[in-house]
Amino acid sequence: MNYLIYILMFLSLIQAQQAVLLDKVSSVVENKIILLSDVVLAANAIAAEQKINPNTNPKEFFNILKNAQESMIEQLLIIEMAAIDSVSVLESEVENALNNQINNIISQAGSKEKAEELLGKKISDFKRSYKDDMRGKLVAEKYTSSLTQKINITRGEVINFFDTYKDSLPSFPTTYDTYHILLEIKPSKESEKKALEKILNIKNKIENGLSFEEAAKTFSEDPMSKVGGGNLGYVSRGSFVKEFEKVAFTIEKNVLSKPVKSRFGYHLIEVLDRAGEKVLVRHILIRPQISESDKINTYNQAEKIKKDITNKDDFINSAKKFSDDNTNNKNGGYLGLIDINTYQISEISNKLKELKAGSISTPILTDYGYHILFLNKINVGGKPTLEKNYIDLEKIALNKKKSDWYQNWINKIKSQFYIKRNPLTYPQING
Numbered sequence: 255m256n257y258l259i260y261i262l263m264f265l266s267l268i269q270a271q272q273a274v275l276l277d278k279v280s281s282v283v284e285n286k287i288i289l290l291s292d293v294v295l296a297a298n299a300i301a302a303e304q305k306i307n308p309n310t311n312p313k314e315f316f317n318i319l320k321n322a323q324e325s326m327i328e329q330l331l332i333i334e335m336a337a338i339d340s341v342s343v344l345e346s347e348v349e350n351a352l353n354n355q356i357n358n359i360i361s362q363a364g365s366k367e368k369a370e371e372l373l374g375k376k377i378s379d380f381k382r383s384y385k386d387d388m389r390g391k392l393v394a395e396k397y398t399s400s401l402t403q404k405i406n407i408t409r410g411e412v413i414n415f416f417d418t419y420k421d422s423l424p425s426f427p428t429t430y431d432t433y434h435i436l437l438e439i440k441p442s443k444e445s446e447k448k449a450l451e452k453i454l455n456i457k458n459k460i461e462n463g464l465s466f467e468e469a470a471k472t473f474s475e476d477p478m479s480k481v482g483g484g485n486l487g488y489v490s491r492g493s494f495v496k497e498f499e500k501v502a503f504t505i506e507k508n509v510l511s512k513p514v515k516s517r518f519g520y521h522l523i524e525v526l527d528r529a530g531e532k533v534l535v536r537h538i539l540i541r542p543q544i545s546e547s548d549k550i551n552t553y554n555q556a557e558k559i560k561k562d563i564t565n566k567d568d569f570i571n572s573a574k575k576f577s578d579d580n581t582n583n584k585n586g587g588y589l590g591l592i593d594i595n596t597y598q599i600s601e602i603s604n605k606l607k608e609l610k611a612g613s614i615s616t617p618i619l620t621d622y623g624y625h626i627l628f629l630n631k632i633n634v635g636g637k638p639t640l641e642k643n644y645i646d647l648e649k650i651a652l653n654k655k656k657s658d659w660y661q662n663w664i665n666k667i668k669s670q671f672y673i674k675r676n677p678l679t680y681p682q683i684n685g
Contacts, residue, residue, distance in 0.1 A: 280678070281326070283673050293319065293326060295387070297322040329391060331671060332393075336394065336396070339397070341393055341400070342393065343393055344490070406652075412648050415651035416647055425638075429592060430632055431629070431630040432590070432606065432628070435573045437576065437625075439544050441545075445543050448542070449543070453520040457513065457522055466510070479537065487535075488527075490532050495517060498523065501514050507527065511523040520542075521539055522538040523535060560614060560626050573586045599620055611630065613628075
């Protein structure tokens with residue numbers, strides 16, 4: 255059968271064969287199986303991130319599918335070995351990694367609707383289906399990282415790497431060494447009051463007969479969970495903000511909570527089941543509305559902070575004191591080396607184009623709030639040289655050394671286990 259026709263037939267059956275997919279085995283590793291449906295799910299996620307449409311790029315997608323099959327075999331082997339060494343990850347790490355991947359997929363696709371079209375399912379369904387795979391992926395990454403962390407590289411090895419690959423190394427992008435101060439836009443007391451009144455009204459409707467599921471679908475302002483009736487699945491401690499978690503792990507089952515305030519807004523929480531250290535929980539979220547005056551007040555606060563900054567040290571100290579970005583405020587607001595051609599926050603990329611090294615921006619508005627930027631320096635890109643790009647070349651050479659070690663190691667591991675790979679086809683096609 256013609257290869258291209260075969261692939262097109264394969265892809266045209268993906269949607270229609272969902273029920274069949276669930277029963278198909280992609281691979282067998284010792285006494286464990288990998289379902290074809292899980293391989294397809296992983297391949298769809300990768301394709302969505304890479305903007306590859308299976309219908310218009312069938313050959314590329316089929317390669318992704320084959321790579322996903324092999325990656326899941328390796329992942330299963332590594333998880334088995336990681337379990338021996340008691341390697342695990344927190345539920346919050348899984349949740350964060352899932353959210354980051356979903357946000358990246360939506361960003362690459364251009365919208366939630368287009369992302370769902372590429373994934374072949376709703377975002378909420380994808381998140382539930384892919385959670386165990388993401389957990390396994392993180393465990394595998396953590397374990398392999400522990401194996402390779404002691405691998406070092408000498409200056410001589412970096413030089414040899416550069417001499418060997420310099421003609422094939424791509425040009426380095428221009429990067430902007432950037433710090434920021436983020437001020438989140440806080441709602442007014444009036445907005446807080448209205449949000450509380452709204453969620454109390456929803457609570458009253460539920461107590462008078464409206465189902466929690468219907469209330470969540472109708473009123474909740476959490477777009478990820480509302481489509482599933484507010485269901486967040488089974489979660490472990492450490493998955494959510496402390497105010498939410500305190501209630502979720504102390505409230506009785508099937509009891510509607512009082513409104514719970516967190517930095518996201520007001521929640522109604524209900525626990526449906528407990529399994530060990532996990533709870534099956536659902537919620538309804540109402541966010542206080544941000545007014546124009548709230549934005550103006552935050553902008554004026556940002557301007558006041560900016561006026562008191564005269565140098566880099568001032569900026570770092572102000573970031574530690576004022577920034578609402580908890581991921582980097584302790585580090586003085588350091589965002590790292592930003593490639594403005596790929597950075598996802600376009601408002602920051604556009605502002606960096608206007609700044610000179612050593613300068614501070616006016617406050618700029620993004621979905622996160624108002625930012626003040628400090629551009630420390632500009633690293634001009636181009637073809638790499640040892641003199642200009644040694645640190646980056648050292649990282650690339652070290653990563654290649656680790657990759658080569660890993661490939662040799664995993665091949666040895668594979669040879670020690672029974673592995674069967676089934677062809678990535680449907681019986682209907684073969685028949």
